[in-house]
Amino acid sequence: MRGVLFAMSGGFFLTLQSVANARISSQIGTWQAATLTQFTGFVVALLVMLVLRDRTYVEMRHVKPLYLSGGAFAAIILFSNMTAVHKLGVTMTISLFLIAQLALALVIDWRGWFGMVRRKLNGAQLIGVFMMIAGVILLKW
Numbered sequence: 001m002r003g004v005l006f007a008m009s010g011g012f013f014l015t016l017q018s019v020a021n022a023r024i025s026s027q028i029g030t031w032q033a034a035t036l037t038q039f040t041g042f043v044v045a046l047l048v049m050l051v052l053r054d055r056t057y058v059e060m061r062h063v064k065p066l067y068l069s070g071g072a073f074a075a076i077i078l079f080s081n082m083t084a085v086h087k088l089g090v091t092m093t094i095s096l097f098l099i100a101q102l103a104l105a106l107v108i109d110w111r112g113w114f115g116m117v118r119r120k121l122n123g124a125q126l127i128g129v130f131m132m133i134a135g136v137i138l139l140k141w
Helices: 002-028 030-052 055-062 065-088 090-111 123-140
Strands: none
Touching: 002 030, 002 065, 002 090, 030 065, 065 090, 090 123
16 A cells, blocks of 8 residues: 555656746756756755665665666656656646656566566556557547
8 A cells, every 4th residue: 555655646746846847947947957856856865864864875885887877867857858848738748758657667577677577468558558548649639
Protein backbone atom coordinates (compact mmCIF):
# COMPACT_ATOMS: atom_id res chain seq x y z
CA MET A 1 0.00 0.00 0.00
CA ARG A 2 2.84 2.39 0.81
CA GLY A 3 4.31 1.74 -2.63
CA VAL A 4 1.04 2.77 -4.25
CA LEU A 5 0.89 5.94 -2.16
CA PHE A 6 4.48 6.86 -3.05
CA ALA A 7 3.83 6.18 -6.74
CA MET A 8 0.70 8.33 -6.68
CA SER A 9 2.43 11.17 -4.86
CA GLY A 10 5.31 10.95 -7.34
CA GLY A 11 2.84 11.34 -10.18
CA PHE A 12 1.15 14.31 -8.52
CA PHE A 13 4.46 16.03 -7.83
CA LEU A 14 5.71 15.34 -11.36
CA THR A 15 2.67 17.16 -12.72
CA LEU A 16 3.06 20.06 -10.28
CA GLN A 17 6.77 20.27 -11.10
CA SER A 18 6.00 20.33 -14.82
CA VAL A 19 3.68 23.30 -14.44
CA ALA A 20 6.00 25.18 -12.07
CA ASN A 21 9.04 24.58 -14.29
CA ALA A 22 7.21 25.73 -17.40
CA ARG A 23 6.21 28.96 -15.63
CA ILE A 24 9.75 29.53 -14.37
CA SER A 25 11.28 28.78 -17.78
CA SER A 26 9.05 31.31 -19.51
CA GLN A 27 10.51 33.96 -17.18
CA ILE A 28 14.21 33.04 -17.01
CA GLY A 29 14.86 30.46 -19.76
CA THR A 30 14.69 26.69 -19.96
CA TRP A 31 18.25 25.75 -18.99
CA GLN A 32 18.24 28.35 -16.23
CA ALA A 33 15.01 26.87 -14.87
CA ALA A 34 16.49 23.36 -15.08
CA THR A 35 19.55 24.55 -13.17
CA LEU A 36 17.43 26.23 -10.51
CA THR A 37 15.18 23.17 -10.17
CA GLN A 38 18.08 20.75 -9.84
CA PHE A 39 19.80 22.99 -7.32
CA THR A 40 16.69 23.32 -5.15
CA GLY A 41 16.16 19.56 -5.41
CA PHE A 42 19.74 19.00 -4.24
CA VAL A 43 19.28 21.37 -1.29
CA VAL A 44 16.02 19.69 -0.19
CA ALA A 45 17.52 16.18 -0.51
CA LEU A 46 20.60 17.28 1.44
CA LEU A 47 18.47 18.82 4.21
CA VAL A 48 16.29 15.70 4.47
CA MET A 49 19.39 13.51 4.64
CA LEU A 50 20.87 15.70 7.40
CA VAL A 51 17.61 15.84 9.39
CA LEU A 52 17.22 12.06 9.18
CA ARG A 53 20.89 11.70 10.15
CA ASP A 54 21.30 9.12 7.41
CA ARG A 55 25.02 8.33 7.35
CA THR A 56 24.88 5.94 4.40
CA TYR A 57 26.04 8.80 2.16
CA VAL A 58 29.59 7.63 2.87
CA GLU A 59 28.76 4.69 0.60
CA MET A 60 28.27 7.03 -2.38
CA ARG A 61 31.83 6.40 -3.49
CA HIS A 62 30.83 2.79 -4.26
CA VAL A 63 28.11 3.72 -6.76
CA LYS A 64 28.87 2.45 -10.26
CA PRO A 65 29.70 5.34 -12.63
CA LEU A 66 26.95 4.24 -15.04
CA TYR A 67 24.32 4.95 -12.40
CA LEU A 68 25.66 8.43 -11.78
CA SER A 69 24.20 9.32 -15.17
CA GLY A 70 20.82 9.70 -13.44
CA GLY A 71 21.61 13.30 -12.54
CA ALA A 72 22.56 14.10 -16.12
CA PHE A 73 19.35 12.47 -17.30
CA ALA A 74 17.41 14.71 -14.90
CA ALA A 75 18.68 17.83 -16.69
CA ILE A 76 17.52 16.42 -20.04
CA ILE A 77 14.19 15.38 -18.52
CA LEU A 78 13.61 18.86 -17.15
CA PHE A 79 14.49 20.54 -20.45
CA SER A 80 12.30 18.14 -22.43
CA ASN A 81 9.41 18.47 -20.03
CA MET A 82 9.46 22.29 -19.95
CA THR A 83 9.74 22.55 -23.72
CA ALA A 84 6.91 20.03 -24.24
CA VAL A 85 4.60 21.80 -21.77
CA HIS A 86 5.06 25.06 -23.70
CA LYS A 87 4.36 23.37 -27.04
CA LEU A 88 1.75 20.71 -26.12
CA GLY A 89 0.21 21.72 -22.80
CA VAL A 90 0.37 19.88 -19.49
CA THR A 91 -2.11 17.07 -20.24
CA MET A 92 -0.50 15.98 -23.51
CA THR A 93 3.02 16.29 -22.09
CA ILE A 94 2.31 14.16 -19.03
CA SER A 95 0.39 11.61 -21.15
CA LEU A 96 3.27 11.17 -23.58
CA PHE A 97 5.83 11.10 -20.76
CA LEU A 98 3.88 8.30 -19.07
CA ILE A 99 3.67 6.26 -22.26
CA ALA A 100 7.40 6.69 -22.87
CA GLN A 101 8.17 5.73 -19.26
CA LEU A 102 5.95 2.68 -19.38
CA ALA A 103 7.30 1.48 -22.73
CA LEU A 104 10.93 1.78 -21.62
CA ALA A 105 10.13 0.22 -18.23
CA LEU A 106 8.63 -2.80 -20.00
CA VAL A 107 11.76 -3.16 -22.13
CA ILE A 108 14.04 -2.82 -19.08
CA ASP A 109 12.06 -5.51 -17.22
CA TRP A 110 11.89 -7.74 -20.29
CA ARG A 111 15.63 -7.48 -21.07
CA GLY A 112 16.83 -7.32 -17.45
CA TRP A 113 18.85 -4.16 -18.06
CA PHE A 114 20.60 -2.35 -15.19
CA GLY A 115 20.68 -5.50 -13.10
CA MET A 116 16.88 -5.79 -12.91
CA VAL A 117 15.28 -9.22 -12.71
CA ARG A 118 14.19 -10.33 -16.18
CA ARG A 119 10.44 -10.55 -16.51
CA LYS A 120 8.38 -12.01 -19.31
CA LEU A 121 6.45 -9.56 -21.43
CA ASN A 122 2.83 -10.54 -21.93
CA GLY A 123 0.04 -9.52 -24.26
CA ALA A 124 -1.92 -7.71 -21.56
CA GLN A 125 1.00 -5.35 -20.97
CA LEU A 126 1.26 -4.54 -24.67
CA ILE A 127 -2.50 -4.01 -24.88
CA GLY A 128 -2.22 -1.64 -21.91
CA VAL A 129 0.41 0.46 -23.70
CA PHE A 130 -1.67 0.54 -26.88
CA MET A 131 -4.72 1.56 -24.84
CA MET A 132 -2.72 4.45 -23.37
CA ILE A 133 -1.70 5.50 -26.88
CA ALA A 134 -5.34 5.33 -27.96
CA GLY A 135 -6.22 7.46 -24.95
CA VAL A 136 -3.72 10.12 -26.01
CA ILE A 137 -5.17 10.09 -29.52
CA LEU A 138 -8.62 10.64 -28.00
CA LEU A 139 -7.27 13.47 -25.83
CA LYS A 140 -5.74 15.13 -28.87
CA TRP A 141 -8.87 14.66 -31.00
